[in-house]
Amino acid sequence: MSCNKSYITTPIYYVNDIAHIGHAYTTIIADTLARYARLIGEDTYFLTGTDEHGQKIEESAKSRGREPQEYADEISKKFRDLWDNFDISYDKFIRTTDAEHKKGVQKAFSTMYKNGDIYKDTYQGHYCISCETFFPELQLVDGEFCPDCGKSTSVVEEESYFFRLSDYEDKLLEWYRDNPNCILPKSKRNEVIRFVEGGLTDLSITRTSFDWGVKLPSEFNEPKHVMYVWLDALMNYVTALGYGTDDKDMDYWPARVHLIGKDILRFHAIYWPAFLMSLDLPLPKHIGAHGWWTRNGEKMSKSKGNVVNPKEVADAYGLESFRYFMLREVPFGGDGDFSQRALMDRINSDLGNDLGNLLNRLIGMSGKYFEGRVESDLVSTYYQDELDEVQDSLDKLEPFIFELQLHRFLEELWRPLTVANRAIDKYQPWTMIKEGKTDETMALNGLIATILAKVSLMLHAVMPKTTSTIAEALGFEITPENFTRYIRNGEQLSSFTIEKREPLFPRIEEELLVDERLETLKKEKEAEEKKAKESKKKVTTTTEGVTLIGIDQFFQTSLKIGTVVKAEEVKKSKKLLLLQVDIGEENNRQVVAGIKEWYSAQELVGTQVCVVANLKPAKLMGMKSEGMLLAAKDVDGLCLIRPEKPKIDGTPIA
Ligand code: ME8
Numbered sequence: 001m002s003c004n005k006s007y008i009t010t011p012i013y014y015v016n017d018i019a020h021i022g023h024a025y026t027t028i029i030a031d032t033l034a035r036y037a038r039l040i041g042e043d044t045y046f047l048t049g050t051d052e053h054g055q056k057i058e059e060s061a062k063s064r065g066r067e068p069q070e071y072a073d074e075i076s077k078k079f080r081d082l083w084d085n086f087d088i089s090y091d092k093f094i095r096t097t098d099a100e101h102k103k104g105v106q107k108a109f110s111t112m113y114k115n116g117d118i119y120k121d122t123y124q125g126h127y128c129i130s131c132e133t134f135f136p137e138l139q140l141v142d143g144e145f146c147p148d149c150g151k152s153t154s155v156v157e158e159e160s161y162f163f164r165l166s167d168y169e170d171k172l173l174e175w176y177r178d179n180p181n182c183i184l185p186k187s188k189r190n191e192v193i194r195f196v197e198g199g200l201t202d203l204s205i206t207r208t209s210f211d212w213g214v215k216l217p218s219e220f221n222e223p224k225h226v227m228y229v230w231l232d233a234l235m236n237y238v239t240a241l242g243y244g245t246d247d248k249d250m251d252y253w254p255a256r257v258h259l260i261g262k263d264i265l266r267f268h269a270i271y272w273p274a275f276l277m278s279l280d281l282p283l284p285k286h287i288g289a290h291g292w293w294t295r296n297g298e299k300m301s302k303s304k305g306n307v308v309n310p311k312e313v314a315d316a317y318g319l320e321s322f323r324y325f326m327l328r329e330v331p332f333g334g335d336g337d338f339s340q341r342a343l344m345d346r347i348n349s350d351l352g353n354d355l356g357n358l359l360n361r362l363i364g365m366s367g368k369y370f371e372g373r374v375e376s377d378l379v380s381t382y383y384q385d386e387l388d389e390v391q392d393s394l395d396k397l398e399p400f401i402f403e404l405q406l407h408r409f410l411e412e413l414w415r416p417l418t419v420a421n422r423a424i425d426k427y428q429p430w431t432m433i434k435e436g437k438t439d440e441t442m443a444l445n446g447l448i449a450t451i452l453a454k455v456s457l458m459l460h461a462v463m464p465k466t467t468s469t470i471a472e473a474l475g476f477e478i479t480p481e482n483f484t485r486y487i488r489n490g491e492q493l494s495s496f497t498i499e500k501r502e503p504l505f506p507r508i509e510e511e512l513l514v515d516e517r518l519e520t521l522k523k524e525k526e527a528e529e530k531k532a533k534e535s536k537k538k539v540t541t542t543t544e545g546v547t548l549i550g551i552d553q554f555f556q557t558s559l560k561i562g563t564v565v566k567a568e569e570v571k572k573s574k575k576l577l578l579l580q581v582d583i584g585e586e587n588n589r590q591v592v593a594g595i596k597e598w599y600s601a602q603e604l605v606g607t608q609v610c611v612v613a614n615l616k617p618a619k620l621m622g623m624k625s626e627g628m629l630l631a632a633k634d635v636d637g638l639c640l641i642r643p644e645k646p647k648i649d650g651t652p653i654a
Contacts, residue, residue: 006037006044007252011260012051012236015075016060019082022293024310028323030259031088035461036401041480045252047240049094050076054229055129058212068212094240096232104244105235106217117278123160123204126153132229161206168274169200183269184288184404185333192269205231234272255284265289288404291335308338320463321347327406344508354417356504362448366498369433376446376492378439383447386423390416390451391490413458420451449474450492457483473498558614559653561643567601577601583611584650592625598638610641
């Protein structure tokens with residue numbers, strides 16, 4: 001399945017949201033494929049970017065009192081910064097507001113029109129702004145709600161240009177049938193075929209009801225029309241290569257794979273190939289649709305407050321461990337539930353025990369018996385069976401990558417590590433050396449080093465830094481030439497001297513993790529408070545460093561009397577209690593308080609406390625906290641501040 005040019009793309013992300021692990025997942029898969037393609041010597045082009053037009057973005061900007069362009073600039077930069085921070089090896093970051101892109105889209109529109117695929121008519125239909133999609137009445141839930149996202153749709157009637165999608169039904173079906181791997185996983189291809197067999201209607205591809213989009217080419221003289229955001233967005237895959245402007249990189253087309261989430265398969269597997277056929281351009285080789293990440297079984301959404309921030313996860317557990325986890329944990333195409341527990345298990349077991357510890361064992365054995373020297377000359381004399389077993393596994397690996405079965409790829413890649421760890425247990429170098437079998441012991445070390453080197457080369461695309469560190473320890477570099485030597489030609493590693501180093505994956509203890517997380521939260525809170533303080537103009541500081549505030553500033557804090565109506569311990573936390581406090585409002589306030597060392601949950605119930613009632617809600621260990629209790633802490637410990645006599649719940653404190 002190999003080809004010399006590899007063009008790999010992610011979806012371009014909407015700029016109405018911040019990146020979450022779903023976005024990171026697509027991008028990490030694409031980055032892995034791109035890195036692998038480069039390592040096997042393919043001329044690779046990796047594209048990502050942002051999707052910035054459309055009604056949804058226009059409204060998001062408006063609701064924040066911002067101009068769409070300025071708003072798009074800000075969010076687009078956040079995506080780009082995140083990918084840079086994650087070392088994503090993209091060759092180009094496209095924005096649909098780029099002038100070249102807009103020109104390319106206009107060129108496409110004119111070409112489709114010339115080819116007879118576009119006509120003008122009136123559209124009447126139900127539009128979901130969130131999905132930027134029209135739906136026939138029959139598909140709506142309860143006659144009103146979007147069948148995809150469940151949000152309310154609105155009836156739109158407007159003049160529109162249409163793309164003759166219905167003309168492409170047969171050609172699309174032919175493409176799916178002639179190219180069994182065009183949509184991966186294959187089960188998804190069947191879904192698409194069934195959908196198309198059900199009949200396609202023409203697609204409305206311009207809008208007049210809003211402004212924020214690519215204008216029609218001037219020859220149409222239609223100042224009111226802007227392009228449908230999906231036509232605009234899909235075209236990014238070719239405008240990035242210069243379609244419609246200088247065609248500079250069009251020799252990378254067609255894409256080897258468009259990586260997407262299953263939610264946008266229809267656009268990529270139906271609209272996009274039809275547009276390309278109309279433009280007389282070749283069709284992509286593969287469209288890979290991955291599954292959906294959920295959190296504790298629920299869809300992630302800002303309103304639920306359960307969105308997993310990829311940067312936080314990478315900071316807490318290490319970027320490369322996070323990459324490994326995402327690719328290993330879920331079969332491509334299937335949905336996955338994100339849990340810190342599962343991530344920790346993968347780090348401690350697969351990465352720590354199987355991989356990191358193997359390097360430690362090699363360092364230990366070669367240090368103890370040979371002053372760090374490792375030689376591989378006699379490996380095949382003593383351990384040919386092990387070498388064969390390893391080479392056999394490695395030879396089977398590559399197809400998994402390009403068929404997007406990355407979990408299988410990683411699973412199989414762990415077999416050579418098992419061979420290595422098993423060989424140490426079986427041949428017992430500590431016994432061999434006592435028996436004077438020096439050559440056998442050295443050759444065993446050579447075998448371990450060779451296996452580690454080969455695994456590092458194969459794993460490089462998933463964990464670039466870690467594998468480079470291993471390679472450095474083993475005295476070689478990760479390059480396409482060495483890939484050919486050690487993977488394709490099955491050579492053994494040359495001699496080298498290894499030195500002691502820190503473990504690659506120190507064991508993560510749960511308690512430590514929790515404390516670290518709390519520490520991070522504390523630091524964030526302190527930084528926020530510092531910022532807030534600096535922005536308050538009236539603040540003055542006395543010579544002793546005590547901050548003086550005006551009475552009006554004091555009254556900005558709402559302090560209230562409340563009664564603890566329920567209290568429970570937060571599992572796995574040494575410090576936190578989860579309280580429900582009645583402060584005279586319709587609903588009780590949930591407060592996560594770090595007082596477990598001084599109060600039991602039981603003794604708090606029914607007692608009164610003082611609550612800071614207008615704090616911005618915060619999250620502690622995944623739980624919402626909607627206030628803070630007043631307390632004083634000295635060397636003897638902490639005590640809560642309480643009213644001297646019982647007071648009505650909700651009584652203000654001043
Ligand atoms: O759809 N789990 O952009 P988008 C897994 N602009 N992947 C997820 C996910 C989740 N919970 N949430 C999002 C758009 N994704 C269009 C694309 S392409 C020409 C235009 C990933 O910002 C997944 O890849 O809504 C999904 O397809 C993509 O983010 C959607 O990002």
